[in-house]
């Protein structure tokens with residue numbers, strides 16, 4: 359699951375980085391934040407499994423200039439955290455070990471993943487993917503043994519650039535201290551963050567900083583209302599920190615000295631796996647919307663391909679197989695038959711030709727070169743190539759329509775570009791496949807000739823009268839000329855002698871047999887063209903085309919990948935643990 363969440367986030371980020379106007383930037387940014395959040399929560403779960411006694415983690419969070427770093431110093435009884443009147447001063451998570459050794463925190467690096475642990479002084483403005491961890495040397499009376507995290511703000515102008523660090527630190531925390539000043543507590547960003555944190559079920563304390571004497575009651579009441587609007591759990595305790603002009607530091611009330619220790623007692627990590635699962639389920643369908651829309655587009659793409667391929671096959675049937683002037687294959691079979699007939703007077707020439715005719719499949723390609731001219735002059739091949747070109751043009755038009763309809767516009771636009779760029783290659787691939795099909799199909803043609811020949815042998819009367827006819831000799835010469843490349847296949851179809859022989863056979867005793875054989879040949883031809891050319895060549899390439907879409911513009915997460923992840927999501931609680 360962790361890998362899947364990371365992949366999803368990567369794809370969101372890559373698409374966002376393209377800054378395409380068709381992308382809803384705020385929505386994508388929000389989902390990226392949620393994915394970082396979920397990833398951190400899963401990592402936290404892994405940490406709790408690996409380490410049965412992990413040190414308590416407390417995070418101080420809040421908007422900029424609320425006094426987070428100042429409060430961290432008060433709690434640590436030190437000046438370890440950097441304080442400044444400049445907004446957005448703290449930009450890295452900084453952990454301070456209080457009563458905990460660094461050795462006990464060695465598993466934190468795994469939690470932080472690609473974030474690097476640096477010494478506090480080495481944290482620079484140039485890098486945001488790092489954090490620091492140090493032991494606090496002064497004694498603190500306010501903290502239980504823990505790692506106290508000072509975190510960056512989430513509301514200043516620049517905060518988007520270091521937001522991931524904030525999320526990682528707050529998700530890690532077992533206890534949250536929300537610091538707000540009276541100027542900032544009503545900000546939407548504060549309550550968006552608190553709403554997001556609710557799914558983590560962390561015991562929380564609110565510190566109301568820079569408070570003026572007498573205003574506590576009103577502010578706390580208003581704070582409570584804000585809390586109730588954002589969250590459904592009980593309003594947490596509030597520690598008022600009054601504005602101390604001379605000290606410049608918040609002062610922790612005497613009465614609240616044990617407040618944090620008591621809060622720490624409420625930490626319960628047993629339900630972590632369940633919470634993880636609930637969190638993922640909550641966002642899942644939202645996160646996967648664009649992925650599912652792509653899958654829908656894939657289905658539509660497949661349907662478009664099927665539609666244009668069906669049209670292509672219909673054209674092939676109409677303009678070739680069923681076209682009286684274009685259909686040449688059966689005439690070719692008859693030409694082969696004439697060669698087999700051994701017409702008196704032509705026997706010597708024909709014997710040589712026969713050797714070339716009885717080809718086993720293995721030798722087909724070798725012999726193929728002798729017959730390439732047949733393919734070159736074939737009306738069928740010319741037509742097939744035209745159909746393929748037309749099919750691709752039609753498909754490109756459909757894709758353009760889709761990209762203008764607005765739904766998944768970017769995906770269709772990119773696919774259209776890909777189709778345009780690959781069209782010459784697809785056409786060429788088809789042309790080669792068409793030629794190969796045509797050569798290979800010569801064997802079926804010849805077989806048809808042999809069937810007819812055997813049938814004729816059962817009818818000596820027909821056979822002899824054919825042999826004796828002058829027009830048969832003329833047609834046989836034409837058939838031979840086809841073999842030597844003197845004429846093209848199409849000339850065969852319109853040669854009068856060939857037409858006469860065809861009529862003679864059609865009216866003879868083997869007439870109906872001949873029609874059956876012709877029908878079978880056509881059926882065989884249609885099936886072969888469909889399978890090897892339209893399905894095996896064009897359709898296959900086109901179906902695979904979206905797989906080549908750049909992950910900068912599309913998610914490219916397959917339905918299988920999604921299905922697997924979804925399976926994990928619905929597995930029993932422990933399922934998540936194992937991931």
Ligand SMILES: Nc1nc2c(ncn2[C@@H]2O[C@H](COP(=O)(O)OP(=O)(O)OP(=O)(O)O)[C@@H](O)[C@H]2O)c(=O)[nH]1
Pocket residue numbers: 420421422423424425426427428429440441442443444445446447448449510511567568600601602603604605606607608609
């Ligand atoms: N006088 C007085 N100044 C305070 C108090 N709390 C915070 N400040 C001042 O408020 C300013 C911001 O304090 P920080 O602790 O740096 O605030 P922060 O929330 O860490 O701010 P960022 O790191 O920018 O997010 C500093 O100038 C502090 O000195 C207080 O109780 N009294």
Ligand SMILES: [Mg+2]
Pocket residue numbers: 426427428440441447448509
């Ligand atoms: Mg700070």
